[in-house]
Amino acid sequence: MATEAEGAPLPADETSSRATSSTVPAPAETAAAPAPANPPKLSNAELKAKQKAEKAARRAQAKEAKASATPAPTAAAPQQDGSKGGKQPSKGGKHESSTQEQQSAAQRPGQPPRRPSMGGKRPSLVAGGEQDPRAAIPECFSHIPMAKRIPTSQANKDVHPAVLALGQQMATFSVRDSIARLKYMLLAFRKVIESYETPKGNSLSRHFVPHVLNPQIEYLTECRPMSFSMGNAIRLVKAKVNKFDIDTPEDEAKEAMLEMIDNFINERITLAELVIARNAADMIADGDVILTYRHHRLVERALRLARREGKHFEVHVVDDPFDQTGLQLAKVLRSEGVRVYYSPHLGGTHQVGVRRASKVIVGGEAIFANGSLYGAAGTCDLCIAAADAGTPVVALCETINFDRDRVSTDSLTYNEIDPERGSGEAFRLMFDTTREKYLTVVVTEYESETGNSPAQSILAILRKQEDQV
Amino acid sequence: MATDDIAGSQDQRSEPLTIRTTTASAQPPSPLPQDASSSSSSSSSSSSGNFDIVATYTSLLASDPDISMPVAAIEALIALLGATPATTAMETVSVIKTHAAILRSAVPNPIPLEAGTDLFQQYLLRSLKGQTAGGPALGFDETREHLLANSRLFADRAKAAREQIARRGARYVRDGSVVLAAGGSRTVKTLLLRAADAHVARWGCARFKVVYVMDGSRDCVPAVAALRAKGVPVAEIPEAAMAYSLAAARVDMAFVGTEVVVQNGGLLSRMGTFQLATLCKSLGVPFYVAAETHKIVRVYPLSQADLPRCGVRQDVLQFKTGQDLEEEAPEKNPLSVAGEKVEDPLSLEGQKGKAAPVDYTPPELVSSIITEQGVKMPAAVYDLLLDIYT
Numbered sequence: 017m018a019t020e021a022e023g024a025p026l027p028a029d030e031t032s033s034r035a036t037s038s039t040v041p042a043p044a045e046t047a048a049a050p051a052p053a054n055p056p057k058l059s060n061a062e063l064k065a066k067q068k069a070e071k072a073a074r075r076a077q078a079k080e081a082k083a084s085a086t087p088a089p090t091a092a093a094p095q096q097d098g099s100k101g102g103k104q105p106s107k108g109g110k111h112e113s114s115t116q117e118q119q120s121a122a123q124r125p126g127q128p129p130r131r132p133s134m135g136g137k138r139p140s141l142v143a144g145g146e147q148d149p150r151a152a153i154p155e156c157f158s159h160i161p162m163a164k165r166i167p168t169s170q171a172n173k174d175v176h177p178a179v180l181a182l183g184q185q186m187a188t189f190s191v192r193d194s195i196a197r198l199k200y201m202l203l204a205f206r207k208v209i210e211s212y213e214t215p216k217g218n219s220l221s222r223h224f225v226p227h228v229l230n231p232q233i234e235y236l237t238e239c240r241p242m243s244f245s246m247g248n249a250i251r252l253v254k255a256k257v258n259k260f261d262i263d264t265p266e267d268e269a270k271e272a273m274l275e276m277i278d279n280f281i282n283e284r285i286t287l288a289e290l291v292i293a294r295n296a297a298d299m300i301a302d303g304d305v306i307l308t309y310r311h312h313r314l315v316e317r318a319l320r321l322a323r324r325e326g327k328h329f330e331v332h333v334v335d336d337p338f339d340q341t342g343l344q345l346a347k348v349l350r351s352e353g354v355r356v357y358y359s360p361h362l363g364g365t366h367q368v369g370v371r372r373a374s375k376v377i378v379g380g381e382a383i384f385a386n387g388s389l390y391g392a393a394g395t396c397d398l399c400i401a402a403a404d405a406g407t408p409v410v411a412l413c414e415t416i417n418f419d420r421d422r423v424s425t426d427s428l429t430y431n432e433i434d435p436e437r438g439s440g441e442a443f444r445l446m447f448d449t450t451r452e453k454y455l456t457v458v459v460t461e462y463e464s465e466t467g468n469s470p471a472q473s474i475l476a477i478l479r480k481q482e483d484q485v
Numbered sequence: 486m487a488t489d490d491i492a493g494s495q496d497q498r499s500e501p502l503t504i505r506t507t508t509a510s511a512q513p514p515s516p517l518p519q520d521a522s523s524s525s526s527s528s529s530s531s532s533s534g535n536f537d538i539v540a541t542y543t544s545l546l547a548s549d550p551d552i553s554m555p556v557a558a559i560e561a562l563i564a565l566l567g568a569t570p571a572t573t574a575m576e577t578v579s580v581i582k583t584h585a586a587i588l589r590s591a592v593p594n595p596i597p598l599e600a601g602t603d604l605f606q607q608y609l610l611r612s613l614k615g616q617t618a619g620g621p622a623l624g625f626d627e628t629r630e631h632l633l634a635n636s637r638l639f640a641d642r643a644k645a646a647r648e649q650i651a652r653r654g655a656r657y658v659r660d661g662s663v664v665l666a667a668g669g670s671r672t673v674k675t676l677l678l679r680a681a682d683a684h685v686a687r688w689g690c691a692r693f694k695v696v697y698v699m700d701g702s703r704d705c706v707p708a709v710a711a712l713r714a715k716g717v718p719v720a721e722i723p724e725a726a727m728a729y730s731l732a733a734a735r736v737d738m739a740f741v742g743t744e745v746v747v748q749n750g751g752l753l754s755r756m757g758t759f760q761l762a763t764l765c766k767s768l769g770v771p772f773y774v775a776a777e778t779h780k781i782v783r784v785y786p787l788s789q790a791d792l793p794r795c796g797v798r799q800d801v802l803q804f805k806t807g808q809d810l811e812e813e814a815p816e817k818n819p820l821s822v823a824g825e826k827v828e829d830p831l832s833l834e835g836q837k838g839k840a841a842p843v844d845y846t847p848p849e850l851v852s853s854i855i856t857e858q859g860v861k862m863p864a865a866v867y868d869l870l871l872d873i874y875t
Contacts, residue, residue, distance in 0.1 A: 299787065301794045374790060408787035453849075456787050457749065463875050468785045470749040470848065473867035480871050 152440045153433060160445070162433040163187050163240035174231040178207040183239035189436070193313065194243035194381045194417055199285050201236065201246055202277050205253065208232060209273050213266070220269045221260040229254070241432055244382035244390070245416045249280065288414040288461035289317060295459045295467055296377065296412055297322040304329040304374045307407070309391075309398050311341035312379025314412040316348065319377075323352050332357040332369050336394050338437055338444060362397050376402040380413040380458075386423040387452030387471030389413070390430065393445055399454040408456035411471070415460050420478050424449050536568050538584040539591045542598075551671060554744065555601030555779050556643045558588060562605045567633055574613045577629065581606060593798045594843055596753055597744040600782035607874055646777040646857035647672050654740065654775055654855045655680035662693040662737045665730065665770070667761055669704025670742020672775040674711065676855075677740070681715040691717040696730050698722055700757055702841075724757055728764050738771045746776050748785040748870055750848035750863025755841055756801070759789070762850035771852040778856050781870050786845045799842045 150162060165187040168180050175183075182204045185191040191200050212228055214220045233250060236242065242250075256276050260269050296318035300306065306329055308315050319331060331354050335342030346358045359369060370376070376398060382390040389395065389411050399409045424430055427448040434444040452471035460467040462477045469477055542561040546552060552560070562581055569580050585602035589595035612631070650672055658664055658680035666673050681691040695712055699705045699721050712719050722730045730736065739761065743754040752758055752774060765772040786795045805813075848863035855861075861869065 299791075299794070301791070375787065406788070408791065410787065457785055466748075466783060466871060466874050468748060470864055470867055472864040473749075476868040476871050480875055484875075 150433075152438065153443055157428075157433070157443075160428070160431050160433050161241040163189070163435045164238060166235070166238055171235050172231045174228065175235045176204065176208045176211065176232060178204040179232045179235060183236050186236065187239040187435075194245045195285055195289075195313070195414060197240075197243050198245040198249055198416065199281060202249060202281055205229070205232070206274060206277055209270055209277075212270065219262045219264075220266050221257055221262055221264065225254055225257050229257075243417075244419045245414070248416055248419075249284075252280070253277070284414065284416045284461075288416070289314060291461035291467065292412050292414065292459055293317040293321050295461075296410065297325065297327075299375065299377075299410060299457075299459070300327055300329055302328050305332060305372055306330070307332045307334065307369055307373035307376045307398070307402070308345070309334050309342070309378050309395055310336050310339070311345040312392075312412070314379045314414075315377050316345055318412065319349060319354070320352060323349070323354055330355045330357065332359070332373060334359045334362060334369065334394075334398060336392065337361040338434075362394055370398070370401045370405045370407055373402070373407050376407055376409045378409065378411055380411050380417065381447060382417040382419060383411075383413050383458065383471070383474055384419050384422055384424045384449070385475055386425070387455065387458070387474055388424050389450040389452075389455060389458075389471070390424070390447055391450060393427075393448045396427065396448040396450040396454075399450045403454040409454060411450075411455050411458045413458060413460060415462055415474075415477055415481065418474055418478055420475065425451060536565055536584070538562075538565055538588050541565070542588055551644070553671075553777075553780075554597035555604070558585075558598045558601030559605045559643065559779075561588065562602060563633065566609075566629070578606070578609060578613065581609060589796075594744075594841075595796055596782055596784055596843075597780070599784070599796070600745050600780050603783060604779055604873065643777060643779045646779070647675055649857035650775050650777065650855050651675040651679040653857075653860060654773065655683050657738060657773065657855075658684075658693050660684075660688070660692045663696065663734050664693055665696045665698065665727075665734075665736045665739040666708075667698035667727075667739065667741050667757070668700050668755055669702035669708065670740075670775065671704060671708075672742045672777070673740045674704070674708040676775055677708075677712055677717070678715060681712065681717050685715070691715060693717065694734070695719045696722055696734050696736060698724055698727060698761070700724055700755070702755070724760075727761055728768070731764055731768050731770055736770050738773055739765050740773050740775060743774055743776050743780065744843065745780050745782045745784070746774070746854060746866055747845075748781075748783055748867060750851060750854065750861075750866035751786065752776075752846040752851065753782075753784070753786065753792075753795075753797070753843050754846065756844050759844040759846045759850075762846045766850050772850060774851055774854045776854055776856060778858055778869055778873070781866060781873065783870065783874065788847075789845050792843070792845060797843060801842050 150158070153160075153162075163186065166183065168184065171180055171183070182191065182200050185200070186197060191197055208228065212220075212224065214223055229250075233242075236246070253273070253276070256273060257269075260272075292314050296314070300318070300322040304327075306319065308319075308331065310333075322329065331346075331349050333342040333346045333349075333356060335346075335358065337360055340360065342358070346356045350356045357369070378389070378391060378395050378399065380389045380391045380395075384390065389399070391411075402409050422430070427445065430447075430449070432446045434446050437444045455471040458469050458471050458474055460469060460474070460477060462469070462481070467477075538561055541564050542557055545557040545560055546554070549557075562585065565581065565584050566577065569577060585606060588602065589598055592598060654676040658677070664677065664680075666677060677695060680693065684691040684693065695717055697705065697709050697712075697719050699709075709719050709721060720730070720734070731739075741752075741754070741758055741761065743752040743758065745753050747753055752762075762772050764770075784795045786792055792799070848866075851863045853860050853862060854866065856869075858869065
């Protein structure tokens with residue numbers, strides 16, 4: 017445990033190295049080759065990050081080229097592009113003008129101010145000439161946000177370099193799942209805080225959030241819609257800053273914030289993962305057949321822990337054909353001596369796999385206040401099939417991913433469009449929502465033994481947590 | 486004056502607590518105050534090493550027909566506390582913990598016990614913490630005395646809960662209702678008697694009918710007799726007639742008791758509860774559970790197949806071929822459950838000899854749980870649990 021806890025600062029260096037290295041090649045979209053400039057100095061991690069950034073840049077260039085090839089109407093009205101659905105000629109055309117008017121009249125001005133973490137916040141920093149990648153998305157999905165690469169040169173000047181780099185990594189999905197994004201965001205905020213100096217005549221508690229923190233958050237949100245966990249963490253950080261007395265010395269306040277962030281990472285991320293893996297491993301018994309979907313870090317950790325404790329069980333990994341992360345999980349488990357079945361897609365598993373399994377264990381990206389699980393697209397199919405077959409479904413999720421305000425019963429209210437696997441004809445949603453009734457238990461890190469909660473009751477945990485603070 | 490051999494010295498006055506629990510029955514509150522004072526004076530030199538927690542628990546269950554398993558476990562632990570010479574808080578806690586574990590391991594289905602032992606340990610820890618937070622002025626003996634007094638209050642409260650549940654639940658039984666009750670739950674019996682009283686007070690007679698499922702537990706017969714004595718028309722049916730009766734008698738609601746309520750609001754109870762709940766669900770009959778909050782336990786079964794992981798040791802399903810039977814010793818009954826644990830008469834609330842098998846009723850099948858703290862949806866059980874344990 018101690019090593020785990022100490023391990024937390026490590027990624028900080030990693031990010032910073034990534035940060036510095038990937039800010040360099042980022043302008044590569046315009047100017048061709050910064051790579052050979054100083055090749056001998058780069059460490060492995062830096063090289064990796066660099067390659068990633070370059071790859072992303074290439075991808076973006078390709079996309080740009082493709083986009084400019086399509087005969088979409090140009091610069092003047094990027095929002096109309098979004099609603100037009102350029103390649104659906106017949107039906108869309110009929111109602112086009114009226115619906116558009118309705119939309120612009122009713123929706124745009126009357127739209128309630130959304131929280132920054134989710135929902136269709138339009139990029140405000142996009143330059144006029146940019147192609148809108150949302151051109152092909154039909155109007156009825158126009159509320160669903162999408163990650164977007166923003167050239168670093170066009171970002172707000174107040175954005176810290178570490179955050180700039182992180183934004184790029186989020187937009188290109190090299191920092192991907194909700195907890196990784198949360199963690200790297202907090203580590204980047206650490207750097208922001210460290211380099212912060214209160215301007216003369218201001219106080220930290222008044223100045224920091226609106227003038228320093230908010231631009232970072234806005235930028236990150238534009239790169240990719242915030243995860244629920246990021247929203248929760250930002251709320252806590254802001255609450256902390258607001259609590260400072262106006263006369264609190266800057267050093268003291270900064271120290272307190274840094275400490276808070278460190279504790280936060282320790283308790284809500286590092287320790288939480290340990291405890292959840294522990295609780296989930298306890299649910300696995302000898303002879304179990306565990307069905308899981310794609311790769312989720314908590315599930316992997318739980319399965320490996322159970323295996324290392326000498327439990328004998330089999331794992332059936334069902335994968336997402338569009339993004340085969342489950343393959344890696346299957347390999348890892350096999351190397352640990354677990355018998356693994358692998359299905360490259362959901363087809364057929366409904367009939368056979370779900371009935372054969374004794375437990376379904378899935379990881380979640382977030383959980384809504386009503387207990388619905390926000391997970392990788394396809395999770396819901398599996399859970400419903402499992403519930404139908406009477407196989408219990410175990411969902412693993414840290415409490416920081418719980419949303420205390422919003423409820424969701426469908427997969428379209430909150431979601432994200434996959435920016436990488438879309439075409440003019442089709443696009444892909446990244447998540448889906450599994451109703452609480454299909455979940456048998458939600459395993460959380462709360463108070464170890466008592467942290468296994470019915471999905472309907474997760475609010476009780478949040479309430480308790482707030483009482484304890 | 487204190488003795489080392491507590492369990493053996495049944496008539497020694499120095500340890501009246503042990504004597505009460507092992508020999509005499511009935512009123513737990515009255516003998517205890519003197520225990521608290523006398524044992525605190527003699528505690529320093531007596532030993533808990535020989536305290537037989539299992540025997541204490543067994544005799545408690547055997548002696549008091551109104552006591553339930555969690556409460557018996559709690560009372561056994563209180564007896565232990567009274568007999569423990571531990572001089573520090575931590576020592577006391579660890580003694581209690583060890584004996585709770587001994588007690589649990591002695592029965593085939595330790596979960597009902599666990600509800601009691603967990604609750605008591607939690608209570609003990611809280612009291613100790615509260616005491617230490619209050620200031621170092623209190624000596625350990627005083628703390629312990631305080632605990633003994635409070636523990637007794639706790640056990641009393643647990644018993645009083647049944648009355649409160651009866652009062653709340655009785656309101657559900659309205660004019661013309663047909664109620665199905667199953668098994669030997671004393672809580673349900675009390676509830677129905679209370680309903681009969683209310684009807685008699687209002688209309689001069691009981692204006693509801695009861696369909697009573699006779700599942701073979703020893704408390705069924707007296708319950709039926711008591712209801713009939715109050716003028717309630719009761720139909721006795723075998724378990725196999727449950728579905729028929731639910732439909733034919735147009736049952737309005739079903740009441741059951743339970744051994745424990747698990748973390749998600751489901752039940753772990755006598756075999757057949759799940760069956761009845763499933764029938765009620767499919768026939769649209771509300772399924773109410775009468776349970777004291779001390780029956781809530783920190784166990785989370787995922788399915789019937791998951792029960793062994795939760796600590797239930799039973800062997801209901803034994804697949805055998807003709808050859809298997811021939812190979813087996815002829816005296817062994819293939820339908821027996823939980824082995825031949827004849828030495829555990831305490832682990833069941835009905836039959837003699839073998840541990841009564843249990844099944845798991847998932848929370849979806851439970852309409853409401855009537856507790857002394859109010860009528861709760863199954864999902865609210867987790868809230869209650871968090872209130873108790875965190």
